[in-house]
C-alpha cells in the first residue's frame with residue numbers, strides 16, 4: 001500500500017469489493033460457460049454451461065446477446081426416430097425459480113449461436129450477455145475449447 005492512501009479508504013475499497021462479490025453470489029451464477037471452436041464456414045455454434053438462480057425469487061432468461069452471433073436461440077435436443085433434432089426450447093424451460101439451475105450441455109439444452117459473425121477459435125473467448133427478468137443482466141466470458 002502506498003503511504004498516500006489512508007488505511008480507512010483501503011478498508012472501504014475492500015468492503016465495497018466484497019459487497020459486489022456478495023451481491024453477485026446472491027443473484028445469478030453463470031459459471032464455466034464454453035463453446036466448441038467452429039469449423040471454417042460454419043454458420044452456427046452452441047454455448048454451454050450451468051446457470052443458477054440464487055436471487056431469492058423467480059426469473060426468466062428472456063434475452064441473450066453475443067458479439068459472435070447474429071442472434072441466439074435457446075434450443076433443446078431431442079431424439080426423434082433415432083435422429084437427434086434440436087428445436088427452440090419450450091418457453092417454460094427458461095423460467096427459473098429460486099435455487100433452480102439450467103444446465104446447457106452437448107446433446108441437451110444449449111444457447112444456439114446463429115448467423116455466426118466470425119469463427120470461434122480454440123483458446124479464445126467471446127462474451128455472452130443474458131437478461132434475467134427482474135433480477136439482473138449477466139455478462140460472462142465464454143471459453144472456446146475443444147472439450
Ligand SMILES: [Cu+2]
Nearest residue numbers: 075086110112
Ligand atoms: Cu441448436
